[in-house]
Amino acid sequence: MTRPEFYDEGALVAVLTTQPLDRLLDYKAPEGGAMLGAFVEVPLGPRKVLGIVWGPGRGDWDIKKVRSVIRVLDAAPMRAEMRTFLLKAAEYTLTPMPAMLRLATRAPGLGDPPSMRKIYRRGEGEPERSTDARRRVMETLDEYGDLSFTLKELSEMAGVTSSVVKGLVKQGVVSEEDAPRDVPFRRLDPSLPGKALTDDQAAGAAMLAEAVRSETYGTTLLRGVTGSGKTEVYLEAVAACLAQGRQALVLLPEIALTAEFLKRVQARFGARPAEWHSGATMTERRRIWRMVGQGGAQLVIGARSALFLPYQNLGLIVVDEEHDTSYKQEDGVLYNARDMAVLRASICGAHVVLASATPSLESWVNAEAGKYKRLELTSRFGPAVMPTMGTIDMRAAALPSDRWVSPDLQKAVQARIDAGEQAMLFINRRGYAPITLCRACGHQIACDQCDARMVEHRFLKRLMCHQCGETKPMPNICPSCGAEDRLAPVGPGVERLGEEAATLWPDARIATLSSDMYGSARALKAEIESIAQGGADIVIGTQLVAKGHNFPNLTLVGVIDADLGLQGSDLRAAERTFQLMRQVAGRAGRADKPGTALLQTYQPEHPVIRAILAGDEEGFWRAEAAQREAAGVPPYGRMAGIILSGPDVAAVFDIANHLARADGPLRQVGAQVYGPAPAPIARVRGRHRVRMLVKADKGVALQGALRKWVGQVQIKGDIRLAIDIDPQSF
Numbered sequence: 266m267t268r269p270e271f272y273d274e275g276a277l278v279a280v281l282t283t284q285p286l287d288r289l290l291d292y293k294a295p296e297g298g299a300m301l302g303a304f305v306e307v308p309l310g311p312r313k314v315l316g317i318v319w320g321p322g323r324g325d326w327d328i329k330k331v332r333s334v335i336r337v338l339d340a341a342p343m344r345a346e347m348r349t350f351l352l353k354a355a356e357y358t359l360t361p362m363p364a365m366l367r368l369a370t371r372a373p374g375l376g377d378p379p380s381m382r383k384i385y386r387r388g389e390g391e392p393e394r395s396t397d398a399r400r401r402v403m404e405t406l407d408e409y410g411d412l413s414f415t416l417k418e419l420s421e422m423a424g425v426t427s428s429v430v431k432g433l434v435k436q437g438v439v440s441e442e443d444a445p446r447d448v449p450f451r452r453l454d455p456s457l458p459g460k461a462l463t464d465d466q467a468a469g470a471a472m473l474a475e476a477v478r479s480e481t482y483g484t485t486l487l488r489g490v491t492g493s494g495k496t497e498v499y500l501e502a503v504a505a506c507l508a509q510g511r512q513a514l515v516l517l518p519e520i521a522l523t524a525e526f527l528k529r530v531q532a533r534f535g536a537r538p539a540e541w542h543s544g545a546t547m548t549e550r551r552r553i554w555r556m557v558g559q560g561g562a563q564l565v566i567g568a569r570s571a572l573f574l575p576y577q578n579l580g581l582i583v584v585d586e587e588h589d590t591s592y593k594q595e596d597g598v599l600y601n602a603r604d605m606a607v608l609r610a611s612i613c614g615a616h617v618v619l620a621s622a623t624p625s626l627e628s629w630v631n632a633e634a635g636k637y638k639r640l641e642l643t644s645r646f647g648p649a650v651m652p653t654m655g656t657i658d659m660r661a662a663a664l665p666s667d668r669w670v671s672p673d674l675q676k677a678v679q680a681r682i683d684a685g686e687q688a689m690l691f692i693n694r695r696g697y698a699p700i701t702l703c704r705a706c707g708h709q710i711a712c713d714q715c716d717a718r719m720v721e722h723r724f725l726k727r728l729m730c731h732q733c734g735e736t737k738p739m740p741n742i743c744p745s746c747g748a749e750d751r752l753a754p755v756g757p758g759v760e761r762l763g764e765e766a767a768t769l770w771p772d773a774r775i776a777t778l779s780s781d782m783y784g785s786a787r788a789l790k791a792e793i794e795s796i797a798q799g800g801a802d803i804v805i806g807t808q809l810v811a812k813g814h815n816f817p818n819l820t821l822v823g824v825i826d827a828d829l830g831l832q833g834s835d836l837r838a839a840e841r842t843f844q845l846m847r848q849v850a851g852r853a854g855r856a857d858k859p860g861t862a863l864l865q866t867y868q869p870e871h872p873v874i875r876a877i878l879a880g881d882e883e884g885f886w887r888a889e890a891a892q893r894e895a896a897g898v899p900p901y902g903r904m905a906g907i908i909l910s911g912p913d914v915a916a917v918f919d920i921a922n923h924l925a926r927a928d929g930p931l932r933q934v935g936a937q938v939y940g941p942a943p944a945p946i947a948r949v950r951g952r953h954r955v956r957m958l959v960k961a962d963k964g965v966a967l968q969g970a971l972r973k974w975v976g977q978v979q980i981k982g983d984i985r986l987a988i989d990i991d992p993q994s995f
């Protein structure tokens with residue numbers, strides 16, 4: 266038996282803090298001592314900061330001069346497993362440890378005493394003397410069922426003062442309770458009966474359950490067309506995991522996905538799991554963080570950062586829609602949650618299930634190589650069949666420049682409306698129009714801070730930069746030539762398509778789904794549910810609708826511009842387009858009605874478009890894999906992107922050129938540098954961005970060489986350097 270390491274009062278301990286320092290700091294253990302891994306508050310200059318007892322101090326100090334840990338926080342110490350995970354993830358992504366620790370402590374009020382905060386939810390009955398304000402509160406609560414809110418949240422959502430809510434509390438129609446800070450989640454019961462599975466599904470479920478029970482690390486790629494029952498199958502793996510008393514994590518790419526999903530989990534296990542996402546209130550986050558650490562949450566459904574929760578006993582990680590690009594965090598710590606899930610599981614002996622109808626090329630290649638087990642579901646559940654796919658040749662449609670729905674597509678949509686079914690029009694462009702052009706001088710309105718056009722968002726009544734989020738009012742006069750009333754929208758965005766649809770089908774109920782049209786994730790969720798229940802005839806949407814929503818009455822998907830993703834030189838363009846088009850098409854024909862997907866394209870003979878139509882996934886991936894192998898790029902070679910940025914372009918290039926010449930450490934391992942060149946988006950938020958790509962053979966330990974290489978220059982002043990291992994575009 267090894268005893269957990271413990272430091273007595275006054276002993277020197279090394280503390281990792283969340284502050285951007287490149288070393289551990291020594292402190293004296295406080296009164297009562299401290300465990301290895303304990304969360305502590307330490308003095309740093311005049312401030313108090315959060316840290317973790319990381320090991321023994323170095324001891325070469327005059328002990329009298331070393332400051333003491335202020336206090337040990339009331340939270341379970343970080344487990345060895347978690348510390349190893351953070352270290353390895355930091356090593357892989359070349360991230361400083363303080364930044365990793367910040368990812369792992371994203372629960373506010375860590376260690377605070379339970380506060381006196383109250384939460385509010387629907388009570389019994391109806392308000393007396395109902396006023397408009399009171400009605401709005403009740404409607405808001407009714408809309409969200411058994412969810413609860415803080416006073417501030419509820420009054421803001423309903424647009425009332427807090428006294429209105431308090432008044433309703435007095436009447437008992439709104440209930441007020443102490444915030445459920447450290448209350449465990451209701452027990453999920455894995456022994457409740459699941460759905461009767463088909464033979465294929467049952468065999469898959471048995472295989473996963475056995476893998477989970479082995480309590481050793483392994484990864485399974487669960488592939489199956491949309492609607493084949495992948496979710497049903499991996500829920501059985503979750504059941505096996507819970508039955509063993511271990512925790513399970515299901516990662517989903519989009520918050521909007523979770524409403525339907527949570528219901529399914531509740532139906533299967535009799536209670537709601539913990540839900541971790543950016544829309545969660547601070548109170549909810551704190552509760553989840555603590556309960557995950559204490560074992561009071563058996564199952565977490567979450568966005569990618571749920572990987573960094575302090576699980577006590579993790580036995581299974583499911584990464585649903587594993588190909589989804591939103592698993593790659595592109596801000597701060599650059600990591601891919603799919604890869605980090607595999608890392609985390611390998612450390613704690615958990616099983617990983619990567620589920621997708623259109624796996625990433627990386628996972629497909631790993632499965633081919635035997636690193637991942639393969640599990641396939643080949644047909645849709647029940648009578649549902651895969652949609653019929655077709656193209657519409659836009660050269661023949663000869664549309665005027667402000668119209669995007671071809672006559673063929675229009676007819677097809679009309680036929681669905683007549684039959685009482687739903688149709689979806691898909692366009693992967695937010696806003697009203699991608700370009701705002703001056704008809705007098707040809708000027709296109711661009712962001713002041715970025716190398717990007719401003720996109721008109723008519724719904725918000727503003728122009729928006731999709732790079733930095735900056736908005737400004739739509740001008741009346743051209744900022745370049747001063748001409749009045751000559752600015753015109755060019756090209757379609759989802760809002761403009763909605764407008765065209767309204768003129769084509771004036772009597773239809775049209776729902777336009779775009780993230781900026783909904784004030785909150787909850788409102789978007791509610792809209793998606795309403796559509797699923799038949800609240801719209803035509804759904805118009807961006808990428809947001811491509812992801813896993815189940816609209817049983819939807820039988821037609823029309824893709825407005827199937828060529829969009831094929832432009833540009835990105836080597837992943839084909840893979841992305843293939844995945845996206847197959848996913849979107851998969852929205853059609855989910856229940857007992859067969860579906861159709863029509864792709865509008867100017868190049869119906871393009872090999873990717875043909876592959877999408879043929880549905881020959883293996884063939885497509887083989888061809889893609891062969892091309893990547895020939896080019897020596899991921900997953901057949903290793904790659905890293907280095908982005909240098911700063912306000913002064915010459916200074917940024919100076920450092921980049923210097924680095925490019927000093928490539929000795931890279932050449933030592935046989936890696937090459939390409940660039941520097943302006944990054945794909947050359948200026949963001951006023952910072953010029955210069956990119957280099959480093960390429961190496963698969964077996965090369967690239968991180969060490971990269972560290973040595975960039976360590977040769979001192980990055981000072983306004984300049985920043987970011988290293989992106991396995992960049993999304995190359």
Ligand code: ADP
Pocket residue numbers: 460461462463466489490491492493494495496497498646815
């Ligand atoms: P996927 O995750 O592959 O898209 P789902 O698990 O969501 O597929 O299944 C698609 C639909 O079919 C869901 O509504 C699901 O409840 C239903 N379904 C799948 N398998 C079964 C089954 N064995 N019994 C009953 N319904 C099923």
Ligand code: ZN
Pocket residue numbers: 712713714715717730731732733734735949950
């Ligand atoms: Zn901008």
